[in-house]
Amino acid sequence: MRGIVILGAWMLLAAMPAQANDLHAGYYYPQPETREVYISEVPMANDATESSRAAFVVGLAAQQLKQSHAPGYHLFAKGAELEKIIIVATGPERYDNLFRMRALLASLTSMARATPLFAQSAQPYELNFLDFCKLMGFEQVTVSNGDNFAHQITIR
Structure with missing residues (x-):
C-alpha cells in the first residue's frame, strides 16, 4: 500500500511542472482539457531560429x-x-472540439506548404503541419476555442 501511495505522489509531482510552466493557460486559453504527444521523424532545420519562427x-x-x-x-x-x-x-462555436481543431491543423498544413522552408523538405507532401512545426523548432502547439476548451500538443 505504501508503494502505491509513493508512486501516486511521484506521478502527481512529475505531472505538476508541465502544468505549472504553462504561463499562457488562463490568459490566452483555458487550462488544456486534452493533451497529446506528436512524434515527428522530421529533424529540426539547421537554420530554425527564433526569428524564423x-x-x-x-x-x-x-x-x-x-x-x-x-x-x-x-x-x-x-x-x-x-x-x-x-x-x-x-x-x-469555432474549434470547440478535438475534431474541429484537427481539421484546422489539416488546413494549416496547406498554408504551410506554400512557405519556402516547407518546399525544401525532400518529401513536402508527406508532411503535415505538426511536422512543419518540428522542422521550424516549435515544441508545442495549443489550439483553443477561446472560451472553455483547449487542446495541447507536445512535438518531439
Missing part, C-alpha cells in the same frame, strides 16, 4: 489577411524562444 507566424497571418473574410483564428508564437504556437478561435 516569428517570420512563419507573421507569414501565416499575412495569408489570412489576403482572404476576403475575417480570420477564424488568431495565431501567436510565444515562449522564451518563440517555441510555442497558440491558435485561438476568433468567435463562438
Whole structure:
C-alpha cells in the first residue's frame, strides 16, 4: 500500500511542472482539457531560429489577411524562444472540439506548404503541419476555442 501511495505522489509531482510552466493557460486559453504527444521523424532545420519562427507566424497571418473574410483564428508564437504556437478561435462555436481543431491543423498544413522552408523538405507532401512545426523548432502547439476548451500538443 505504501508503494502505491509513493508512486501516486511521484506521478502527481512529475505531472505538476508541465502544468505549472504553462504561463499562457488562463490568459490566452483555458487550462488544456486534452493533451497529446506528436512524434515527428522530421529533424529540426539547421537554420530554425527564433526569428524564423516569428517570420512563419507573421507569414501565416499575412495569408489570412489576403482572404476576403475575417480570420477564424488568431495565431501567436510565444515562449522564451518563440517555441510555442497558440491558435485561438476568433468567435463562438469555432474549434470547440478535438475534431474541429484537427481539421484546422489539416488546413494549416496547406498554408504551410506554400512557405519556402516547407518546399525544401525532400518529401513536402508527406508532411503535415505538426511536422512543419518540428522542422521550424516549435515544441508545442495549443489550439483553443477561446472560451472553455483547449487542446495541447507536445512535438518531439
